[in-house]
Amino acid sequence: MEVRIEWIYRVPKGMETVFRSEEMPAAQAMLFVEDMERTGRVKDVTFIDRFDSSWTVKELKGYLKGIETEPHNIRVYFDGGYDRATSRSGLGCVIYYEQNGKSYRLRRNEFAANLISNNEAEYAALYLSLQELELLSVHHLPVRFIGDSQVVINHLSEEWPVIEKDLSSWADRIESKMKDLGIQPEYELVSRKLNAEADRLATQALNGIEITGTKEMTAD
Structure with a gap:
């Protein structure tokens, strides 16, 4: 499954802005998000698939875990x-x-x-x-x-x-x-x-x- 990442980034002074990524495989998108979350400046992360359905981090992790053993x-x-x-x-x-x-x-x-x-x-x-x-x-x-x-x-x-x-x-x-x-x-x-x-x-x-x-x- 291909998804885009949408997230809010907050700088130390409290200012925020929204970023959107290019489309990429869901597993790769999850790796990016896990790395970004380590900064402590990312919030409200959402994944958008090609059918414009929204996925939370928890939902996408569950999906990836569920299909691991299936094609x-x-x-x-x-x-x-x-x-x-x-x-x-x-x-x-x-x-x-x-x-x-x-x-x-x-x-x-x-x-x-x-x-x-x-x-x-x-x-x-x-x-x-x-x-x-x-x-x-x-x-x-x-x-x-x-x-x-x-x-x-x-x-x-x-x-x-x-x-x-x-x-x-x-x-x-x-x-x-x-x-x-x-x-x-x-x-x-x-x-x-x-x-x-x-x-x-x-x-x-x-x-x-x-x-x-x-x-x-x-x-x-």
Whole structure:
């Protein structure tokens, strides 16, 4: 979860002013606040998340403690590929998350034969990622979904209306699954270059190469 810090700073002569930080991961924000509080000049600290909800220091500490052993700080890259000549599709997703103080990357792809367009394949790839999140027991957390499909990202972020019946059905399935899991989605549109890992997985699925695996990510 990303948050901003808002706090009142008091100088020795009694004057006060309000400061606001940039957005940062909640755990990092807590470290800053704990350090600032040692000065004895900080009061009324509040954390603001991306949904404009306010958190006290006690509430955020409880949240961070509660998610320590569960997957959190989750980023999902997804991509779908469609071969018009064969009417075959490949789906790919990459999920980055943290758990028990470690960072992980999950990769998964899947072949699909019953889709009719590239846009539908993109939706199916996002749905595949939701199924993986469910297997990870991800629930009631913010999740950032990152893809290069303007159609999917703009539909689900409600920038564009969903007109096509087939795509509307996928959007409904995805929103229903997110509601069941309590996921608070954030959407980010990126270039195909920045979505290369998921794109490669989708292509491998089209070529009959199945990829499923989780790897711990370590610093180089």
